[in-house]
Amino acid sequence: MVQEFSESQRIVYYDTEITGCVGIGKLVDMMMLISEDHSASVGVTNEKVQSYGLGWVVTQHIVDITRLPKANEIVKITTKAENYNPFFCYRNFWVYDENGKELAKMHSVFVLMDQTKRKITRMQPELIEPFEAEYTKKIERLPLPKGPTVPDKKQEYKVRFMDIDANQHVNNVHYFDWMLDSLGADFLKTHTLKHMNIQYKQEIYYGQTAISEAQVDGVNTYHKIRVDDNPNCVAECLWTNN
Amino acid sequence: MVQEFSESQRIVYYDTEITGCVGIGKLVDMMMLISEDHSASVGVTNEKVQSYGLGWVVTQHIVDITRLPKANEIVKITTKAENYNPFFCYRNFWVYDENGKELAKMHSVFVLMDQTKRKITRMQPELIEPFEAEYTKKIERLPLPKGPTVPDKKQEYKVRFMDIDANQHVNNVHYFDWMLDSLGADFLKTHTLKHMNIQYKQEIYYGQTAISEAQVDGVNTYHKIRVDDNPNCVAECLWTNN
Structure with a gap:
């Protein structure tokens, strides 16, 4: 059973844009905060990761949005470290409104970066096993974003x-x-x-x-x-x- | 007795700077949020103020900082609409750490702005009396900030x-x-x-x-x-x- 972690958060006016809705960058920040809190809750604090000379780094986010929440809504954010292979950990996020309706979801790829060499390292059992994510040898073939060919x-x-x-x-x-x-x-x-x-x-x-x-x-x-x-x-x- | 309003808030990593501490602009945002919540709690919501064709606008903040809080600290923010005269309302804020130690305080000047004429208007009894602030004829003589004379x-x-x-x-x-x-x-x-x-x-x-x-x-x-x-x-x- 892959562990799930949830937290509720209030959308405040200064996290919103002219539309009255939270900005996508801020919503991603909120999801990343929940992933830090999840990590701390299973004992994989930033300090512990740093004590190995490592740091978690995100290489990709794929976000799907049904509706961006407005100022003063309370959202529930849920995350799971779904599975991992020797180099990548895949994490899912869901954002729900007060009625439990899904507002957004995100699939993210995390790697462990050697802080001195600035190079990706292999997953460390002590840093990944506490999440109870499934181990797999398979590397996900995620669609890569295309950049602009002729920028306007x-x-x-x-x-x-x-x-x-x-x-x-x-x-x-x-x-x-x-x-x-x-x-x-x-x-x-x-x-x-x-x-x-x-x-x-x-x-x-x-x-x-x-x-x-x-x-x-x-x-x-x-x-x-x-x-x-x-x-x-x-x-x-x-x-x-x- | 002037009414007091308090709320607790967590400092999150994305509200902090390279120093690990919250930025001053973000701390002021947090205090302004508490003042909106205070207003809503006494029935003076943004919608009500707008229904008069008006909006609250800040003309001055004077902030004193003992220590800017770090990521993951829980701060308590307290505010009071201290007193008002026909054109200005003066509000005080205090930020406390988890041990009740004062981290910062702020004195702010609010005016009511006519949204179509973009001009300051007189205080409206319905919008100011719910705060139970003290009425005074006196206009505070606050020190005005000096700008740069020869910018470098x-x-x-x-x-x-x-x-x-x-x-x-x-x-x-x-x-x-x-x-x-x-x-x-x-x-x-x-x-x-x-x-x-x-x-x-x-x-x-x-x-x-x-x-x-x-x-x-x-x-x-x-x-x-x-x-x-x-x-x-x-x-x-x-x-x-x-």
Whole structure:
């Protein structure tokens, strides 16, 4: 039986956008918080992971959205570390409204990163077994997001001091903001996000400038964040017209 | 007896900065949330205020910080609408740690803004009396922040779609981020904020570019946010050396 972990959280006005709904980056942050709390609850605290010279890093999120919750709604977030192989751990998340209706779900890929070598390492039994996830030799063949081929939008965002969180990384929310803001208000006010597949390739540091390129093709948008010629983050979104 | 209202809130990692502590802008957001909850608890909801064609607007915050709380601390925030005169309402806030030790306090000035004329209006008895604040004819003579005279720092920040919250304004946190980020990491990593006096003069809208100018004079910093030649927001900070 794979262990499940849940927590309730209130959506507050400062986590919402002009639409009155929480932003997708903030919702992903909330899910990541639940995964940290889950880890701590089974004794795999950040401090313990760090004592091995390692850190959990997300390489991909695939998010499906039924409805983004509004300010003052209480949502329940549930997560499971579903299964793992020698290099990857797959985690699922579900967000529910107060009536138990599913608002969003997310499938995420976690790896263990060697903090000095900055390289992916093998799963450590002491850090993965407490989740009671299923071991499998199979590596999931997840769809990879396509970036823009001929970008029609481009914006630059200089990384701010406040963009780095207590985990010493550019917080998740900023990648989402850089990607979606580049689409502009005309698009964002007339479309609703239904699906996002985002892949993280390379970290971004304080002082660097993130170049956000996007391409709009009807209700599909393609995104790339880069500092130089190599992509740091790629994503693909599916929207509906309002 | 002036009514008091309190709520507890957890500091989460994505509300913190590289220091591990919550950012000042986020802490002010948390205090403002408590003031909204206080208002709702006495029947003065945002919807009720809007039904009068009005909205509460903050013109000034004066914050004193003993210690900014870290990720996973539970803080208690208390507020009181202390007193009011025909045009201004003065509200106090206190932030306490789990042992009841004061971490920060804030004194804030609220006005009622006519939403169509964009002008300050007189206090409405139905919107102010439920707080049981003391009526006084006296207008407080609060110290006004001095902006930079000869700015030595300047950064530009284009307002993003996500900077506008459900209240349809650039969220508080961004003014603080624009002001403090312009000081740079060298200053921010070696200094701790103890006092901030911030005055809001004019709204900033989506698509505008905020120009953040600052001047450093030892442990005093002076800030101005402007879009054109007129200041939109002015602040003065006092820091200690780490």
